[in-house]
Amino acid sequence: MMAYSEPLDIYVHSELELCVKEILSFIKPTVDDIQKRESVINELAGAIQIDQSLRGASVKAFGSYISNLYSRWGDLDISIDMTQSSTSSADRWCKLNALEKIMWALQRTGIANNIEFVRHARVPLVVYQSRRYNISCDITIDNRAGYVKSYILRLISNIDERFRELVLLIKECAKAQHLNDPKTGTLNSYSLCLLIIFHFQTCRPAIFPPLRDLYKGNIVDDVKGHSTLRHVEDSFVAKIATFRSEISGQRNQSSICQLLISFFDKFSALGTMASNHAISTYRGEWKPIYSNRRFLRKAQVLRIEDPFEQTENAARAVDTEGLAMISQTFSDMHRKLSSRSAPLDRTLLLDNLVRPEIKSDLEHRREPMNPR
Template sequence: MNSYRQVESTLKEILEVIKPLQEDWVTRFKIIDELREIVQSIESLRGATVEPFGSFVSNLFTRWGDLDISVELSYGSCISSAGKKHKQTILNELLKALRKKGGWLSIQFIPSARVPILKSISKWQNISCDISIDNLQGQIKSKFLFWLCEIDGRFRDMILLVKEWAKANGINNPKSGTFNSYSLSLLVIFHFQTCVPPILPPLKDIYPTNVVDDLTGTKDDAERRIAQICSSNIVKFRSCRTINRSSLSELFISFIAKFSDINLRASELGICPFTGQWEYIENNMRWLPRTYAIFVEDPFEQPENSARAVSQRQLIKIAEVFQMTRHMLISANLTRSTLLPILVGPQISRFFVNHSASYSSSNGSHYLNPYPHPHPHRSVQSPLQMQQQHRQPLYEKSRPSTSQMQHQAPKVVSPASNMQSQFWKNKGVEWTGAEPSISKKDPFGLTSSIASATSISEVKD
């Protein structure tokens, strides 16, 4: 087996392990519903809603991924947002309510953050939750990322793999001066824009202006307008693009190679997914005066730097991790056992021992492809289509639950369909158990399928 084949099979096996199961969806619905009950019990939050965003909404979360939740205050139909001090007050009230309710662990209030946040760990599978107030911008960014997943299914796979690799190598922690998950996602977007032929267009070709600046007026109207522009431009891009047929391993290896000298480039160049290009910092008036170790511009909230937490010292470490990984990936004697430690963390590596044993045949060989993988160019499914429903029985029997991975007693989980149906019904989306359809109440819905015959551009006022 040559290097690319070994990397390809290992990457796909990692995806088998880290992609969510039905119980992982159910758990997050339970957390959302529980938090909704707590919010409704607080007098000052009457009329507020609880909205998930982040990787759960964009369908870019792993089985043990965090859950981002926004408590949306009631302002009628118009877009508005509480001031920072008011958000701090509300989160402090919510903190007291969580403690009174019980079952929420390690509650931490971070009032001084750019976006005040309440961090806690739910009793359900120990899922870490970040709770903020009026985070409409976060919700919209999440929806954009989901739409990008629909352009090409390899985008989702790459982000899951890159985030897992970054965590394993200690460069996915903004508290320690490295990348946050959002900036890593933007690096993948940029890679897909700059490979040949490009898989994704410059994001200005999907939405030509700054998204957050257009969140004005009535919320439904603003969301409908943004959705229709994006849908039309995505359809246009898909109709005239040249298909990139690179394998997942080729894309992953070229991603690592592209950013191996990131510390050297960062002194002069910024990464701009909006234009899909490296840009000279000294020529970009939006970025000056430059005070960051590296600039990865947020394409939806320009000119914010999504990598502002990265320190100069840690940028050197980041480059070293890229270089070490590149050297390993192109080495001649690659094996699965040498790849896993650099691609996943110790918790996942230990699980792979059991995972591989489940596929061992009588002659000691491993069955690494328990079900056919989707075509790399086809559109991803809705976030609400459970990943395991197309798997073969052999894989289902051998794959332990998330709770087992966390060394907890297995739980009996009821089917998620009713919870999904109610969740999306509240958002104006009709859920039938397969591919949800979009009602006119939610033309900006998460479940749009741009690649299918029914796209959000078809929704009429």
């Protein structure tokens, strides 16, 4: 449908290569970051035991921590599984009641700062910051779908190591450019991951296959019903191995910087394409919006089909102003990073690719990176 510049043909300034390596080395989680998150989970599991009705509930991480697509400063998404406790969470009222008890437990045990109960959200949650570990946490109830999607994203990321690196770069850049906040009409992190999957599917040669080639059907529904998560995992692993074998002689050789620049190029026309098409990572193609009746029934300006729950739009929070800002920013980023005439220096790159506080940390690092 669209002609894209092939990443391998893209010129990359040497300063961009150095800067990207430095950013990635700084934002990737350390062993200490991983241990702190495990400690936060155990800390919360202990705190909720003071309420008798919550005893037996299990505390499970999901989101970017499970998919391994988080930076050192990433939030921690946590689901409280009530199925083994005395409190049923079959409906919204029960979930709200459970969250109120969790909020009380956080206050009573003193492990949390900045506690907020977001009761009117589409998925109600309690937000807090661990007092000891300074990690922001979002708690939901029985978020099985969130866990399943996170787990499958981790399997997908194992296809190619460049996926995780590009996700970390794009998420950090999106935060720096104010494009990663669904509350203000821009993209959530899950949508950004899907855009990158789509980018990998539409490169030539493709880095990822259409996701239906790895598993046919709505995974979230199947895991709830007859199929177990292990069955889904086995299917993914087997078909990933087949895909890798098929492309072994023609692996895409694009560098992470070439993939970064071509990402911004590909989606700089997002606003134009979104008026009539949805992004489908399930099929690996732009899909006319009239092919999904659910999309037609809702006035949404950007449609990114959830590959694991195909009736859902992962980008439903994006509004008209947000979409225009996303498209313009992507276009500007492509122009800045691909220009051969305009000078590219480290300060300019950091201004565009990372948040101010991370730029400050990078500028004051005592041991500059030793490029190889």
